[in-house]
Amino acid sequence: MSETAESLGIEELRTYWACQCAPGSVAALPRDIEKTLLAGLRLNVLETLRYLHHEKPSYEQFEAWIRERNRGELKDVELDRLRYALAGESVGAEVGHIGDVDGLSADDLAHWDEHGYVILRNAIDRKAAEAAEAAVYDFLGMSRDDPESWYRESLGHSIWVPLLRHPALVANRRAPRIHKAHAQLWGREDLWVTIDQVGFNPPERDNWPFPGPHLHWDATLAEPHCFELQGILYLADVAEDQGAFSCVPGFHRTLKEWLKTVPAGVNVHDYARNTLTMKPIAAKRGDMIIWHHHLPHGSSPNRAQQPRVVQYMSLWPTRFAYTEEWLS
Structure with a gap:
């Protein structure tokens, strides 16, 4: 099934390109197929949309841009896995056999069922986490040991950092324990990891x-x-007061009934912020927090002495159920 370097040979990619560059010319891809397509080609969603909408490339230019984004490292075996999956055929885990990989324990899974989140301890080893942390500081031109370097006007007032493809981040996306834990929760192994950015949340100051x-x-x-x-x-280690990820545990089980209590005409998010209390989740360097997407969640103020440095990552199967209507 391998294609020449001149063509990726993926019909869905041409459809996606046409939808963005010539709206109305073709029917849009299902949302799950679109997610699989972009993840399989190691593309970040926002980066790709910005390129297509601003540059209006030809399809050939789009394919060339994809190869350039991947530094020419898209392998035939990876492209074949994507083609097979898009064709509805069965594919295994991206990282190979994970049957013998340690994942979530029975206690972890019980915690997940009750609270809607779980901490995957040692999702990556300490050395891998330190390498990724160093990549973030390097990208930002900051020093972990110099607090004055943590505040740069060039970043804007945001904790988001648009670092996507550093080798340390790429390696973390292939961590077997991360794929195993997500396979346990999804109940399947044909998963695709998102190409998300990183986060840097320094201590608050005036x-x-x-x-x-x-x-x-x-x-x-x-x-x-x-x-x-x-x-x-x-x-890096994150204490509860260090800008920790926060959520409302167990809310995935009560969302439907809670929505009935929101007063008519009141914005759901405003009502939630005024009535719900989030719990900050502390964890160690290399730990991963996985949560049900119906948990209200967010970051929190960093009132400690060190920045919170994180990598965002989600995994989805090739096809999954989703709701077309968007209600917020």
């Missing part, structure tokens, strides 16, 4: 108050409430 994100959902609140996962990898 000229740098916490910018958010505050309590929110990244999911539609319209029914049916379908299952999806989100994740954050701690690249």
Whole structure:
């Protein structure tokens, strides 16, 4: 099934390109297929949309851009896995056999069922986490040991950092324990990892108050409430007061009934921020927090002495149930 370097040979990619560059010319891809396509080609969603909308490339230019983004390292075996999956054929885990990989324990899974989140301890080893943390500081032109370097106007007032493809981040996306844990929660191994950015949340100070994100959902609140996962990898130890990821544990089990209590005409997110209390989740360097996407969640103010440094990461199967309507 291998294609020449001149063509990736993926019909769905041409459809995606046409939808973005010539709206209305073809029917849009299903949302799950679109996610699989972009993840399989190691593309970040926002980066790709910006390129297509701003540059309006030809299809051949788009394919060349994809290869350039991947530094020419898209392998035939990876492209074949994507083609097979898009064709509806069965594919295994991206990282190979994971049957013998240690994943979530019975206690972890019980915690997940009750609280809707779980901490995957030692999702990556300490050395891998330190390498990724160092990559973030290097990208930002900062020093871990110089607090004055942590505040740069060039970043804007945000904790988001648009670092996507450093080798240390790429390696973390292939960590077997991360794929195993997500396979346990999804109940399947044909998973695709998102190419997400990293985060840097320094301690608050007078000229740098916490910018958010505050309590929110990244999911539609319209029914049916379908299952999806989100994740954050701690690249350094994070205490509860250190800008820790925060959520409302167990809310995935009560969302439907809670929505009935929201007063008519009141914004759901505003009501949630005024009535719900998030719990900060402390964890160690190399731990990953995985949560049900119907948990209200957000970051929190960093009132400690060190920045919170993280890598965002989610895994989805090739096809999954989702709700078309967007309700927020």
